[in-house]
Amino acid sequence: MRKFNYELLEKYEKKIMNEFARRLGVTPMQIIEKNRASHITDIRHIYCKLRHDMHGLKYTAVASEIDRTPKAVKKGVIRIDDMLDIKDIKVVTMWNRVKCIPCTISQLTLLLASPTFVANADVYREAEFIHLYESVFG
Secondary structure (H helix, E strand, O other): OOOOOHHHHHHHHHHHHHHHHHHHOOOHHHHHOOOOOHHHHHHHHHHHHHHHHHOOOOHHHHHHHHOOOHHHHHHHHHHHHHHHHOOOHHHHHHHHHHOOOOOOHHHHHHHHHOOOOOOOOOHHHHHHHHHHHHHHHO
């Protein structure tokens, strides 16, 4: 059985987290680690919202990225939605900095779903993924 090229997918996801962290002045490790400081918690929950609401990932996928449970991710997304509804200045400011981080998840999903995009796939498909990756992240 052939496998997807998960190395490229992981590289793509790390770019999103790195860009997110850069825009908010933290490190990716601060987002992932078990830090309960309110500032870091807000940032982590905003990351969850970005990946779930804007990039279309399921709670389980986001949870695996940041080493949390899907329930915790869902709770974080709801919490940030509530804070945006009441126009919390700190959260609104952070959200406005990161909400436009691109992720053409529908294109990525279609590409990964393609039977030819596998570890031993033809070079064209891998080159297509790399082109998509570079067009999003430069």
